[in-house]
Amino acid sequence: MMQRENNPVLSVRDLVVEFELRGQTLTAVRGASLELYGGESLAIVGESGSGKSVLVKSLMGMLDKNGRIAGGSITYDGRDLTRFTTEREWLTIRGREIAMVMQDPMTSLNPLKTIGEQIGEAIALHQNLRGTAKRDAIHGMIKDVGISDPLGRAKQYPHEFSGGMRQRVVIAIAMACRPKILICDEPTTALDVTIQAQILELIKTLQRRYNLTVIYITHDLGVVARVADRVAVMYAGEVVEQGTTEEVFFEPAHPYTWALLSSLPQLGRKGEMLYAIEGTPPSLFETIKGDAFAPRNTRALRIDALYAPPSFQITPTHSAKTWLLDPLAPKIEPPEVIRRLKG
């Protein structure tokens, strides 16, 4: 599935996003860098509050009103999106280039408009269709996402659909925009397990058919393994490790990725305590000195407390922000569970 082009379609450099909260400044994204290549599936993983949702919202200019991009750049199609100030500029991106599927299908549809109207709104905006052509496009879109009886269904309201069906409708709305990039913000979190697989399958099918680039945001590593070509691991507002799914899963380099993988129940052994990461993520209200993960990292080096590590390139596709990769660093072995993954 990976059609790696030389140049990324979207690249985020040292992005800083700040929120003004009760007179304090919260830095939700602290210098995150990320590349997105055409046609791929990138999964952004990380725990709650790691800044993954904020990062993708800033790609569409949809930060909450008290948030702002304080630094860095987002390059898309030769333009730096961080310089956008007006709604008009963002409208050239929203839907048209990048569309979004949100987490909770129960609340992401307008309860008072029919499914057809809501899909039609996107079709009218981005495909410039009116009248019967629009109606046909609506029915086609509904069928595309695997809902039968499109004619009847288009006239129904969201409350007449089940959760999984609603998520299909949300996907239909996003796809009706004919975007190049589709952001799926935890698309399956609110669904039950059997439906989850169907929705992921649907996104993959649509991706193939429309040559989409997909960004998944998730904290479900099972989803990652199933759909992603590449993975970016976020911690405390930074992308700490980025690489192909194989590289990140089988040869993780960052201690946080080690910890994250170690806490997978599948990797635990019967009779042993399930691994859990000690401590809590740092407060994003304060300036973080050194490596943000150092206080929770049992293998932290002395330098971790002093200086933030730069990004080290491991392979052309794999990079991580940890001093362990510095040539001068002592040789520190990953935990045993992780070594077992390699073998």
Next chain:
Amino acid sequence: MTRYIVKRLTAAIITLLIIISVVFILVRQMPIEGYFDNFDKLDASVIRARLVQMGLTDPLPTQLKRFLLNLLRGDLGTSSRYSVGVPIGRILLTKIPISLQLGLSSMALSLLMGVPLGVAMARSQTRYKARFWDAIGTVFIVFINAVPAAVYHIYLQAFGSRALNTSMLFSREQPLTWVLPIVSMSLGSTAYYAMWLRRYMVDELNKDYVALAQAKGVTNQKVLARHVFRNAFVPMIQYLPTSLLYTISGSIYVESLYSIPGMGGLLVDVIRRQDNPMVQILVIIYSCIGVVGLLLGDMLMVAIDPRISFAKKAGAR
């Protein structure tokens, strides 16, 4: 839907019948002075004769039946003390149009001011540190709710009549004298509409479907108009018919302040004067407004909100 309406209508009619009967029976327990304008001067035999003549000595069910049949024919009875011997229907016909005109105008005015104010307040919520309208609106709403209505009504009358260079009192012939009472009456509901619309719109603004609409590339302006405003207005629409109908009852305070010969205060007046037939009719009219208003409100909701359905659930889901 039709079945639901028929069901609700039947229930409403039964409710009204019960209310009419109860009111009728209660009024029958009132002192009989209420049927005479010069009770003290009459002697006992005349009183008895007049009671028999008015049918008030008949058994209650017979009286009630006669009253209901008269109502159906449009005969509301005659006033006994308020305006002796005049048919109540005629009294109401001179009073209701005045209150209705003023009331409808003031309701239109308060919707015209309250709705845009509420929208402006909610809109300023979407912008960071640009809450001018929210601040203005909040001051207005708090003022209207905190200051007793009598105070600003009087100030408005005193300063307004000077500013408009008109009389302080109402006169049907001079349209300019209508302005102040209408404005006075609209202030309270303007604040009410603005407050609730703002609240419901802010609620809607924070919902995910608004973000999805934005992510589609719909302009903020259109998101507000097509999605947020409409959804926020639905919970308010239920009470519009009741407010609309109650405009015929007039405003006691404003009408007395400007000497408006409307419905406001009429009920208090006839109770004080013990005009039994009129008390009875007015109480019945107001309860009808309540029942019919609620019925219309519910039907409007069904028409507007697809989630509310009184038909049996079809096999969806």
